[in-house]
Amino acid sequence: MEGARPTNSEERDGRSKEPSPSELLDRSKMLNFEFNGRRMSAFEGDTVASALYASGVRIFSRSFKYHRPRGLLCVSGRCPNCLMSVDGVPNVKACTERVRAGMKVKSQNCWPSLEHDIFSVIDKIGRFLPVGFYYKTFINPPIEWSRVEWIIRRLTGLGDIEEEIASATGKGPKDGRSIISSSFEHLNLQADVAVIGGGPCGIFAALEAGNAGARVVLVDDQPALGGHLRYSGETLSIDVATGEGAYSGLKSSAVASTLEKAVRDRPNMTVLDNSTAFGIYESNLIGIVRGNSEIRLRAEQLVFATGAHEFPSVFQNNDLPEVFLGRGMQRLINLYGVIPGKRAVVVSNNDSGLGVARTLMDAGVKLEAYIDSRKAVGAPETLAEIEDAKVQTFLGWAVKEARGSKHVSSIVICEVDNEGELVHGTERVVSCDLVSLSTGFETEAWLLNQTGSRTIYDELLREFIPRELKPTVYVCGDLTGIHDLNIAIMQGKVAGLSAAANLPAMARSTELKVEYQRKSLETYSRLVSQYEGKYREGMKHTRGPEVLVVEYPGSDKMRKRFVCVCEDVVAKDISLATFEGFDDIETLKRYSTVTMGPCQGKMCSMPSLHLCSRVTGRSIAQTGRTVSRPPFVPVAMGALAGAELHPVKLTGIHYKHIELGARIMDMGEWKRPHVYTSVEEEYKAVRESVGVIDVSTLGRLDVKGRDAGKLLDFVYTHIFSTLKVGKSRYGVICDDAGIVLDDGTVTRLSETHYFITTTTGNVEFVEEWLVWWATALRLDAYITNVTAGLGAVNVAGPKARDLLRKLTTVDLSSGAFPYMNSAEGEVAGVPCILLRIGFVGETGWEIHFPAEFGEYFWDTLLEAGKEFGVKPFGVETQRVLRLEKKHVIVGQDTDALSNPFEADMAWTVKFEKEDFVGKAALVAAEKKEPERMLVGFVMKDSMVAHDGDQVFSQDGSRHIGFVTSSRFSPKVGRCVGMALVSPEYYKEGSLIRVKSDDALNGAEVTLAPFYDPEGKRLRA
Amino acid sequence: MGFLLECPNCGKRDVYEFRFGGEAHRRPRVNSSSEEWMKYVYMRENVAGVQQEWWFHRLGCHKWFLAIRDTRDNSVMRTFWMGEELV
């Protein structure tokens, strides 16, 4: 693999000899991992990027459009340059991903390799891919698209989706190996105060809120808390006024460790490190991604300590590998002990560049030049130190271009005039192998903006700073546009104290403490405004040109000034798009795709604003920032979707069905036996002797109360208040549009107690429906869903009575226990409700009993039925048996437009009731000719029909409806079924044709049941 | 990602514990005009603003209650039992 091999050993910079105290590495532990098939080594604590860089890798990716080589830039997970595939998961940021032993890392977006990317030829013909090329190029003709699509897809993809699917489903890549061990999951957390950002101000906010008694969750995206204190390598100078003067004179990384320990030691504090908040939703719900987990954190109060990130200024070839952001450089050196190069240049326009220069010198890197576009700096003593080290300093200068092919080899610098333009003719070349940019901060306000809080551009600070905060929202630190540790500490304390003070009283502590906290809040608030005033004064003195986008005569032709490294948008593209009329920042974003890449504008938002502002002549404040929506960072779909969980409901008898070898089918969330042996055998047992079926999946509701009968009269189309105790009745539920919603039996157990069955899978709905009407009508009726608590079997067939007689003393004779009656009693010693209902058209009882007796009850029935040749039967046999009786299945033989008249169930509608759900609609429907009618049919000869087949008129000329159910009837000896057809066919003996397998097969309409039309058998 | 809703029985819960029951409207009398029934059965206000609506505490106490909610930002002003305020 070319990209992993330095072109000569001189370039292998490696690590510092002595580990620095701020390092996150354990140099005593070595780990091995694989990069593009090659074995690499790392220290425990390394990120993929730091390990690769220390091993000499400089090119980390190929760019999106031009396939230019790209190296590390931000080293903090903000830019797209180091996206790689890790263990099959695409688009992982190598600079934040910890090395694990044996992990497999692959580069993306390059073919065949990072060093020799075939598509980098695009870079040479860049003029063929102008801005907006997605919109301009492929409008017409369509044939062109088909020819180039494959190549564009290959060109523009980020990551391999096949691998993503494989990893999300845990099924692994094509070779069948599962390389993803952990799965996606969801977690929920609650807090009084959520602090987002674990830098110094975030830590102090958390500590103060915690002191006040609040439950705090601190969210930070880094492996170690402390923010820039971890890697800046400075010796702190802290004001006594902050209350933290004790930390003065200490190394920043040591203070970070102390603060981290203080936070972690608190019992009321939860620290979520390596966690990125990607969105703020309603009611202060924070979406957080941590590895493969999505955490949903709900907080009363939100403290934003999200800081600011650096972005690169725009000059020719600014995207060359080894052009770094200053803080990224500091991270590599101080957190990972990497010596990034030999001869460095620092380019700056603010005081943070001085700190970076110091870090580089401390690490033993030769500083070739310090270049600052300002004429004065805020820390003259540091500048003096740099000059003392014989480093050339250029104040009032800026970089014009970087030179080099795969690595930077020199830069060209120019003097800057008062307008911020480069002065032609002042060019000087500085040779170097490392460029560090400290060219500006942008506040990380995207999350804050999602709360509805606004940000405005501050002309003095030159950043977007928070304004008009929503209630429960507080901000502190770099996010406020002020980069000063003393102020950050005090702002953090103010934020934490304010958040705690606004909690409901119960979360807070004693009166005395509350008073003390109120005083602290006052003091720190006063100090913050005082210090901020001073800070702003200082800014006025060092103010100079920013030079975010270098401009000089002819620069508009320079096409390698990259504004957006994600989408390869160059300065010329932005100018062009603005000229083309896309001069509104939001339309500019969509047209040029600037800010729309994986970094979501973090690297390009400010430079593109400056460009847009320059072309349109509008101020930065007038141009405004684009709005970013969640997710704020890319989030794996798998993390959002969570674990692949499918709820499954099993009846209490389920494992008996398995023992009996039943074929199991899904019915909604339930598992049911489809068939045990064969439909013929099971059918024969039921019709000639006795069969049993597990019907525990039926919904069961218990309705109690003075108004129970009234409620049922209102909700069902039939009447139940007049039903005698001990009787059952079939009922249909409609909505107010008259559409059939459900059906089942209603049994009256006492004056004020009814027992209802609903169709399988519909019980939750029927329960909600009944409770809603009871609530809306303000009735004294209480509905309890007893489905899970009750098992049920149906015992049916001419020998059903004989079988049950062996197990119960309940009188089952037709005189004592006629059709549509019920009884409560013991069967096989189990307390049961017995309903004598039709079901499959034979003598039979539906028996409900406590679910825990399921297996015993089932076994006992089968044992007792042996002498009669009892057979268990499945859903398929049940469908044949019930179809022969023309029993309607709601949802199968009816649809979302069926009323009871169409379903041939007019007998269930009782208009004599004053009102009921659906009455108005059904009264109107009854007066009209129905549009379709449900009819039975028998196929001619041996022809078959299927559920869903289309139905035609006898001559085949007219489409008249469709088959809802169809099965072979052993009784009729032919295929029978039901169909929804034009009403003129609702006539015994009408001839129709069913279109099956491309043939129009003849059938004859039958209105009566196919089996025992008089219903003698079920009453026997 | 959901907002919080306060069940009058159980307290503040994530909205995913509830089933939305739609806008709360007065049901017409049985002999009302077909226009009125048509409006009740098929028409929805779909306001961008404050409305009164039904919620069912599906994963909690299995009770229906009413809420006054702003559909623009999902802020819930009030939740209450039927009868505490006229529909």
Ligand SMILES: [Zn+2]
């Ligand atoms: Zn509740």
